[in-house]
Amino acid sequence: MSALAHTGGSSGGGDDLKEPPKRGRWVPYALLAPGMIWLVVFFLIPMLVQGGTSLQTGGLEKGYEFSWHWATYADAFEQYYPQFLRSFGYAAAATVLCLVIGYPLAYAIAFKAGRWRGVWLVLVIAPFFTSFLVRTLAWKTILADNGVVVDVLNKLHFTDVTALLGLTEGDRVLATPLAVICGLTYNFLPFMVLPLYASLERIDGRLHEAAGDLYADPRTTFRKVTFPLSLPGVVSGTLLTFIPASGDYVNAAWLGSPDTGMAGNVIQTQFLRVLDYPTAAALSFILMLAIVLMVSAYIRKAGTEELV
């Protein structure tokens, strides 16, 4: 992981920072205060309140009371663990696909696009300008039964293979796990491409020449020079894709079926439709805990200064 250590030291240097003037020790705190108070009150405290709510019992009419009701967690987990498994499974599949699609794209932008680089980058970001809900709806059209895409996939027997893997059913793609994974991959691909591009673009071209001078063929150069130096981008791209994908519920709701519900779908339903707030809170708390564990493991490796 020397590549991580490398970027950790390259920026965010504390050396240029100045000591606030003696009289003005409060200056940085005055600058921080309004924004940080906003985050504490509307981000940090809600997380804790949510922990409290998850331990309440009661109903809509009687009102809720705090009662250390741990059973909510056991019930929630027992009832909804398939959704959690699906969440992390679909998100992992989408992340791998994003990496497979996004790495060559980022590589092409960084090393092959030449003076068209700016145009390529705009093309990566531009689709974002249309509301993501509207774009996700478009996948309903693209993957529609008897549509061009599905016909071709059927002719190529692609759907037979995915059906064997349990990802599709019959000759449909819509309302199957494959459609959800495809939607997730599409929605979060830029989050993979941009950090990958940022770390590839930083690589000194002379390193490639040096590798060539030392008789490394292109494949070895990639394996021993380019890829290790792009690892920070791989790690942050993976996190930036996996985390939002595991919490998403729009793709599962629109492109999937009731059998493809993810954790986000359950939280949404419990909170907004069933109005069972303790269960919603417990589920969201479990999801948060899983994510925090993963992120903190990452922070310990890469340091926060680099990420913020």
Added chain:
Amino acid sequence: MTRWLRNHVITLFGILALAYMTLPNIVVLVFSFNNPNGKFNYTWNEFSLDAWKDPFGVAGIKDSLITSLEIAFLSTLIATALGTAIAFALGRYRFRGRGFTNTLLFLPMSMPEVVMGASLGTLFLNMRINFGFWTILIAHVMFCLSFVVVAVKARVLGMDPKLEEAAQDLYASPTQTFLRVTLPIAAPGIGAGALLAFSLSFDDFVITNFNSGDTVTFPMFVWGAAQRGTPPQINVIGSAMFFIAVAVVIVGQVRTNRKAKRPAS
């Protein structure tokens, strides 16, 4: 031929990836010209300009757009002000509590939206605050803040402190130095942060869904429409957003290019 293919295989793959990313936008645009057969605009029926002639011809769509613009404008204003201040503190000063600050800024960017939305919604429920315009605004400022900090901080860290020292040497007061030197240098970062905040707020659905009550933003309208029926007007507005944003990017790019060519004054 094979040699050419080997040299360009990555470029070709990249173009395919871009096509995958652009395909839905093309579908959205094409289907804005559809005259759907029935309530849902998912299959092609016949060409029609009706939706473009009357983009607000669906009950509620105009109000939702106005609400979204109002919230995006206000949350951009607040998040940019608060975020810029934080970025200056982080980019300029040594102080205790740096680690905590960085962690608190990083967490909202790394938390799934559904968790943030549900927990903030739980807070409002517990405090018996009614959901609506203001709760959406509070939520949007909360999740936009960190992104503004990231954009502005990069610019502040890249700033040459000698420029400010020079201004001071030339007897500029601290206020003058800030307004005439510091702020203009930081402006592109602040602008980028504001644009990011605006687009994040305007496009947010997940967090809004948990904190909106009866207030309908444009994404909430689309979510509802997906259950009731999707008029092509949704595609018209989606495509129009796309063209407006592309125009903003091109104008911005042309302006920075022109500035770069002009000799430094």
